[in-house]
Amino acid sequence: MSISFAEHCGRWTVEDLRRPAEDDLYRYEIDDGVLIVSPPPASPDQAALLHLAFVLQAPARTAGYQVLPMVEVVTHRRDDWLKVPDLVAVTLDAFEAEPEAYDAADVALVVEISGSRQSRNRDFGEKLEAYAEADIPHYWVAELVPVPRLTVFELVDGAYREVVASPEPVGLTRPFAVEIDPARLRRVRAR
Known part of the structure; x- marks a missing residue:
């Protein structure tokens, strides 16, 4: 990923992020040509992400998908749109092709971990609209605060x-069969 803040003028494109990197500590996304820079996820968000990835992996594979954390998603229709969701489920064919970024057409599910008010506003606002515009069939938001x-x-x-919004365990059938207990997102402990 390449970013030169000092030298860049105008709208950002996916190609602008493909030059040698100045730093890889932050998450860089593009929406309508606007560069969005986010800090790395906080520890509770990372623990929730790992838990969800573990829970989703086997049912996703059975249904023909691969679950991946924090990969770039682009859309072939636009050069000014790039997202880095917390988790995605992509088709096995797309995964086996080992792309630099996954096309939204190959993404069945996007999951965002929402651990703050600011994150919640983006996840239920701009990201909700952006993923819908990219025709991603399923979008989940896993909130950590105030209650999982x-x-x-x-x-x-x-x-x-909206299909369901619950702090209680949720059984889902699409894009694959899985049960998620939101309370477990905050109760990740070493044994």
């Missing part, structure tokens, strides 16, 4: 429809 909660969206006629 899972909100599940499904794409219907180009917009997300």
